[in-house]
């Protein structure tokens with residue numbers, strides 16, 4: 384039973400859940416100057432379930448846009464300069480079978496493809512950095528230790544029931560709700576949506592352990608795939624002070640602590656008494672490949688794992704959640720600030736469902752190449768696992784062509800492993816360094832950006848005036864000097880190209896933010 388109406392301030396957006404998707408959604412809204420309330424049961428971030436370790440190059444670019452990339456790197460115990468390798472071996476003390484270098488988009492040096500390289504960093508550290516950032520923006524109220532128990536949508540808002548840790552409850556109403564409450568949250572039910580798909584019959588046991596003396600014979604790696612005879616596992620350091628994680632394949636929650644230490648020691652290639660392994664946490668999980676049949680109502684949107692779940696092979700889950708959050712975040716900001724039609728919001732599911740499905744498909748292939756029948760020769764491993772460690776095409780190369788918020792339906796070429804920059808509308812704006820430490824992305828506006836070809840005599844003033852009349856934020860910048868660009872590019876707030884054309888057409892921005900491109 385609800386005791387009271389909201390005793391505190393209200394905000395136009397309520398975010399149910401403060402995991403990666405919820406924190407990212409609040410960050411994107413704050414970036415556009417929109418206030419939100421994040422309701423999250425976990426008062427503190429626990430480090431006993433590190434879960435995501437791979438922050439992709441694309442997520443790091445988004446973090447750069449919010450001004451948190453540097454903080455994430457500073458707080459990450461393992462720097463890309465230290466190691467970017469995945470090793471397959473029989474045991475940690477044994478022989479390396481094969482290795483993948485520059486895995487997961489990790490880079491030691493800048494390159495033109497990306498404004499930021501990937502970063503290995505445990506999910507709890509990212510969540511802590513984002514919580515600190517959100518508090519500093521002045522646009523976000525974190526209601527920690529509270530849980531959304533239900534919600535009801537009306538024509539002009541959504542009323543949420545919220546329970547505190549002490550059992551008391553209250554009601555609050557927002558104009559929009561973002562359901563970032565994960566695969567077991569309550570928001571999906573509120574819009575009568577269901578997750579469909581399959582779960583793997585094989586369970587896994589993630590462990591965190593201390594082993595300060597552990598120095599693998601085959602050298603440093605961010606991940607070791609140990610395919611020894613007794614148990615297969617993926618494992619790696621969480622820091623350089625002896626804290627490790629390991630995911631034990633085919634082991635379930637009934638495994639005792641003593642047995643887990645024995646298995647971990649076997650992965651090292653020693654007896655338990657000789658490794659000094661001290662188990663600090665366990666986290667059982669099952670690979671799941673699920674996608675919701677409905678992602679949104681008029682005022683409630685599923686974001687992240689409330690809408691889709693993929694197995695963590697390839698390290699895409701949390702990154703896909705951040706991509707969702709950015710997509711709905713800027714659109715919601717545009718609608719709330721009155722420069723976009725609410726019809727734009729329908730493009731969220733249209734654009735992100737396809738990305739989620741491609742991610743599930745890739746992770747499912749990676750899972751299939753990881754089970755008991757995993758390849759054991761260097762050649763077989765390179766063939767079957769390449770996509771898992773080199774997936775820049777999936778990470779950067781997805782396109783929103785065909786969406787009502789993009790003026791084109793031509794698809795750029797897509798290949799999971801390889802990214803080919805494209806200026807076709809829908810694609811992520813190709814990146815280039817303007818000078819050392821100065822990215823083209825640093826010059827983009829928070830709203831739309833028009834990139835002019837150098838030497839163009841188009842009437843930009845009329846285009847700007849038309850956007851201003853419709854209150855659409857627009858910044859105009861020249862094309863980078865190294866680009867032989869013939870077209871104008873209209874870039875959306877999420878760095879994806881909305882339109883390209885040789886001649887400027889003043890009606891373009893209106894079509895894009897109206898979510899009704901004339902295709």
Ligand SMILES: Cc1cc2nc3c(=O)[nH]c(=O)nc-3n(C[C@H](O)[C@H](O)[C@H](O)COP(=O)(O)OP(=O)(O)OC[C@H]3O[C@@H](n4cnc5c(N)ncnc54)[C@H](O)[C@@H]3O)c2cc1C
Nearest residue numbers: 400402403404435436437531565687688695698700701702
């Ligand atoms: C073993 C493992 C390894 C992984 N490795 C990677 C990796 O390397 N890279 C990667 O990108 N991803 C990885 N992932 C996936 C990643 O952890 C998830 O994709 C990510 O956490 C999903 O974020 P989310 O915010 O959508 O959901 P969650 O992380 O589930 O967050 C949901 C939040 O909502 C809160 N909540 C729940 N119910 C309610 C409610 N009723 N009201 C309010 N709040 C509520 C929860 O407390 C939680 O904080 C891994 C996952 C696993 C299991």
